[in-house]
Amino acid sequence: MKNADKIKLFAFDVDGTLTNGMLVLGPDGEAYKFFNVKDGLVLSLAHRMGYKTGFITGRSSKIVGARARELHADFVLTGVENKIEALEGLLKEYGLSWEEAAYMGDDLNDLPLLEKVGVSGCPENACDENRDAADFISHFKGGEGAAREFVEHILKAQGRWDEAVDPFRHD
Numbered sequence: 001m002k003n004a005d006k007i008k009l010f011a012f013d014v015d016g017t018l019t020n021g022m023l024v025l026g027p028d029g030e031a032y033k034f035f036n037v038k039d040g041l042v043l044s045l046a047h048r049m050g051y052k053t054g055f056i057t058g059r060s061s062k063i064v065g066a067r068a069r070e071l072h073a074d075f076v077l078t079g080v081e082n083k084i085e086a087l088e089g090l091l092k093e094y095g096l097s098w099e100e101a102a103y104m105g106d107d108l109n110d111l112p113l114l115e116k117v118g119v120s121g122c123p124e125n126a127c128d129e130n131r132d133a134a135d136f137i138s139h140f141k142g143g144e145g146a147a148r149e150f151v152e153h154i155l156k157a158q159g160r161w162d163e164a165v166d167p168f169r170h171d
Contacts, residue, residue, distance in 0.1 A: 003118035004157035006099050013105035014057040020143035039147035043071045084112050104150050106142050121150040
């Protein structure tokens with residue numbers, strides 16, 4: 001995979017990527033979301049290994065903020081209209097280049113980032129345009145482990161997967 005060795009930041013769309021894209025609306029209009037625990041584990045793991053991790057999403061949601069805190073994400077940007085500007089600001093803040101960023105997204109509003117980052121990915125059920133633009137297409141649908149597979153694939157390409165797994169092994 002091109003540029004995988006340079007990745008230092010993982011950014012993800014939320015609805016349709018970290019979730020299955022279904023929204024359950026509560027009585028006050030808050031959308032309930034279903035997150036995959038395997039995605040969460042690998043995002044926490046990447047954070048502990050020194051990668052910058054987080055979410056960039058067009059929807060505003062307290063639930064997304066809660067999930068980001070739970071995973072110790074470095075950033076959570078909600079209500080984002082221009083994802084290019086959002087990620088560009090983060091890269092400047094962290095002193096990183098576009099080549100050092102990986103992004104996964106499932107729909108058309110993610111396409112500009114997929115075409116700009118060092119490594120791009122999408123879930124199996126992403127729109128055709130994203131599938132055409134992505135460097136990596138997961139075998140899993142959004143919210144069903146696609147993010148886990150994406151991060152794991154990059155860590156393996158960097159030769160760091162064993163380092164990630166070692167704390168879970170028993171001697």
